[in-house]
Amino acid sequence: MNSELSIKDHLRLTSASDVYPDPRLMEAITIAHRVVAPVWPLNDFVAVNPALNFGDQPFGDGAGTLQAATGGRFMLSKGDLATAAADGRIPSQYVAMALEDLGLATRYAVDDIMQSLLSKESEDALAFWPSVADLARATGEKPWADFVTDQISSWAASYFPDNSAAVKAPWGTHPPFAAWRRYSQRDREPGFMGLKGFRQWAGTLDEDPLTLLTTVMERLNLPPSYLSPYFSRLLGSIRGWAGHARYREWHGDVPVAHSMVTALLAIRAAYDLALFELLPNERAADPWTMFLNRSEEPQRMSVDDAVLVAQTALELAEQDNFIAQLRDQRAIVRDVPRPSIQAVFCIDVRSERLRHAVEAEDPLAQTYGFAGFFGVPLSVLTKTAERRDHCPVLLSPTLHCTHTAHSPQYGEAASAWSGFRSGVVSAFAFVESFGLGAGASILKALSHRKAAPALPSVGNPDPLPPVDERTDLALRILKGMSLGDNLARLVLLVGHDATTENNPYAAGLACGACGGHSGAPNAVIAARILNDPEVRTRLADRGVALPSDTRFLAALHDTTTDDITFLPEPLWPESHVTDLDKAKAVFSAAGAATRRARAHGLGLTGKTVEPQIRRRSRDWSEIRPEWGLAGCNAFIAAPRARTYGMDLEGRAFLHSYDHTTDTEGGILELIMTAPLIVASWISYQYYASSIDNETFGSGDKTLHNNIGDIGVLEGASGDLRVGLPIQSVHDGMRLRHEPTRLRALIEAPTEAIDAVFDKHPDVKALFDHGWLHLTAIIDQGAAFYRYQPGGRWIETGAATPAVFAARAAE
Structure with a gap:
């Protein structure tokens, strides 16, 4: 199982000759990398868990971090859960089970959770960690955050190697941040949008991404408590291209200091610094300073406890319904x-x-x-x-x-249309950067499509x-x-496509x-x-x-x-x-x-x-x-x-x-x-x-x-x-995929499953932290034991649940 390296691992893998800036900066960068899951190319598509790197954290914490970094939702809404409760899909006994599993039984009663779901108060908008671009006031209709994302996307589309692209970027041989710096010195669009002097300003930046991030940390007056949330937000705003960079490094243990993901983080941070320094104070610097001066600590985001408990209860109830169907199968021989x-x-x-x-x-x-x-x-x-x-x-x-x-x-x-579609679109960034003269290159590419x-x-x-x-x-x-x-006499091996x-x-x-x-x-x-x-x-x-x-x-x-x-x-x-x-x-x-x-x-x-x-x-x-x-x-x-x-x-x-x-x-x-x-x-x-x-x-x-x-x-x-x-996932009227966590049912003695957990603690963590549900099928379907976070197995469906320790020593 390939997951993000720990901070200690990254430091170990980096040569002793590397000189690091502030260690707090390196820690924050490494933590921010968690937000980035790899994104494989279309021709080599791989379904990936966006929360891939959070398996060592409780599900609620990981979901909260993703929501704060991306501004998106990673759990069901209160409205969805209230509807499920009204339909009888979240029985009270399963709410009690969820409270126990999550260690919240001493904090909330079942009625507290149900009242929170069924209250008529509107659900608050998801909170997220803001960047300078998020807070900057734009004079036009397009927010600065969207503009920055578009700028990075245009550059990345022309920089990253694409086997189908006939036109190559002139800066493609340089490391990512150095390549972006050259690109930015020729890019007139920021100036047109109001960032006067952007091209000259970009030329003053150091080509080393860690030096740039150190500069950003100092000039933006980032407090230590907001360093990793801020970097997480920056990567969360470009998680697509950062994910592509992560894919390119998937099979290698690349130290965080030299990662392309870190280079993209530096590029995104450079735009924030440009907004802070090149826009009038009232449009960027003032809103940013007001945010940093607020009293509450912004370093942690968590999901609503009622949502976490209710979604867990819904999933446990559906799991038991499924187990009831499996019990009926025992008679079939x-x-x-x-x-x-x-x-x-x-x-x-x-x-x-x-x-x-x-x-x-x-x-x-x-x-x-x-x-x-x-x-x-x-x-x-x-x-x-x-x-x-x-x-x-x-x-x-x-x-x-x-x-x-x-x-x-x-x-x-392939058809001519397919060749055009896959081989030329990545050259469109050249038109934006260099004008209509790039059209000849695109026409030439059409005659060389693959x-x-x-x-x-x-x-x-x-x-x-x-x-x-x-x-x-x-x-x-x-x-x-x-x-x-x-x-x-005949055994078929049936692949699929x-x-x-x-x-x-x-x-x-x-x-x-x-x-x-x-x-x-x-x-x-x-x-x-x-x-x-x-x-x-x-x-x-x-x-x-x-x-x-x-x-x-x-x-x-x-x-x-x-x-x-x-x-x-x-x-x-x-x-x-x-x-x-x-x-x-x-x-x-x-x-x-x-x-x-x-x-x-x-x-x-x-x-x-x-x-x-x-x-x-x-x-x-x-x-x-x-x-x-x-x-x-x-x-x-x-x-x-x-x-x-x-x-x-x-x-x-x-x-x-x-x-x-x-x-x-x-x-x-x-x-x-x-x-x-x-x-x-x-x-x-x-x-x-x-x-x-x-x-x-x-x-x-x-x-x-x-x-x-x-x-x-x-x-x-x-x-x-x-x-x-x-x-x-949606047919135009309703979802065709109900978003619930996967339930695993394994017919094996609990001791055998525990033995695998002992050898693979990263796999055990997925169940201990609630990312997956697990049930052991015992005695050819005669009994079912649910794994409870913390290492206990609980017989499910019995009148009096029998609880026993996962290990004899416990």
Whole structure:
């Protein structure tokens, strides 16, 4: 789990020769970095939790900091919660449970919380930490804060490397702050807006960002108590471009002093200093001084306790309702002599609907859930010589593949419109900076646009790993899938992708974890390794004998159309042609059933819903080709028997796990430190984009303006957007994703879960601090124990809750 480094870590990683300014400044900068979550480019889209760096703090504190730094909302409003309470969704006993969990039971009574929600007093506006730009009085209609953000966005769009941009910035070889300083000395717009002498003033600045930040600290008279809030606010106002910088440093431990995020902080601070020094005092310096002279301490922001308690109570009540449904499943027992088909799907919530349909179509079929890269951390070299990682960003590829073929639904070349859209827009900043003369460069770029590469679906390891390494990989795959010993003649490994046209967020529909890339090449290579005679011989030597008539085959699930493509295998045996034909018939019928089940949610009715769904996938003007992972609210790691027959409506991440075969707990550890964390990132991106799309989403898809393949602006200005379009979470009438924290249900002894916590305190902190909910499923669904922050397990749903310590020593 990659998270922000501590202050001590940053100081340790910086060479001894570095000379730091005031240590309070360095501490404040490092704390401010927490506000910035990485933002991956469009072609490598990754769903990210905006609060990624706050896992070591209580949920309420982290939410309060984000709200104060961004001015946006990170929790449900009192109005939303009052409505839920009026609908009976927040029973009083769950308010009491929430007060206990949050350590507030001695401060508030249940009635206090309910009265606060139901009072008719209007909810106060969210408080935030102001900057000089926030307080400065503009003479025109546009606030200074928006102007500053636009200026930084124009510069950043032309500075950051973009593979699709044909026009490059003349200052692109300089470090970020030095590059911005050169840019600013040629930028006339601040002067036109009233910052007289801005270009000359910018030329007087030192090129070192830490020196600039020291200067800002001194000239703005920043008190120590406001230093980290102030820097957090500055980064919060440009969280899109700061997030892009954070992405560029994701795989390296870059000391805070040398981080591009720090450079962007210095750029944003420089604009505040310019406003303070270049505007008349009554418009900037005076309001700022009045703010600093106020009596109250501004260093901490927290959320309303009533909101925190009520939202927690709502989530606990919904969790128990879900557990009640799982209890009913305990009576369902499947006795299958030998499965007709076994199909391993990605844990993606959209796979759940199709799994349910496959099992309904063929009662002898068995389905499983596993991470959609099938345990094969792969990078693919495309025909255009680009390397693309087909694995979760928490991992680094260890296998490399050369592209050899394409899935049939992807064309070989992009349209001229696509080339224009992705290759030229990032040059628009030149027009603003250098005038109409830049138009010739843009026209030239049109003639050199680059077609987007088609997504690879079939590949070969390049070079083929040694047989021992292939055998080790095969063992990890088999154990992780929890397939058991009773293998079918045909085992399908079903990756997923999504068909969509004219959609900057297309990769987000493909996969929220693997850089927006298809799981097809991973499935192909995993199947070939598992079919490899040499590997099977070595597996048998290690006590894992696969049936001689079992064959593995890769397939691809198109989540927009629910069509299944069986990927060609040149050495497919004649003996298994009939098995494959039967599987195709089952999946064809299951796909049709899934399309019909999804149709109502897409607003489609009548007898022609299936062709309508396919039409939507090819319609370049369609803003909602599918709902993606909207609605995701649960992560379940358990045998399929626990959820078999349940229609979970595409809301649950389903990971197959049998703790009885995981005697050393290695698979549980892997699940809790990788797939569960990835699911939480996805859940939180939908959560944040639903609660406050303006702040944590990307606004209206119809207004998006691509900055190459880096990201989008909403319209022609503003910050780089960080989350999902409003059309991904809202149907125009209501939210399609209810913003609640993810609940994890794991079928394993509490002692086994505690053992993982002991080894991974950062994962434990997510549950101790309330970022995620956790329930242990015990004795094949006979009992459910809820993890309570602090390390206790409480039996949920019992008349008299049994509480016992998580560790014997306690």
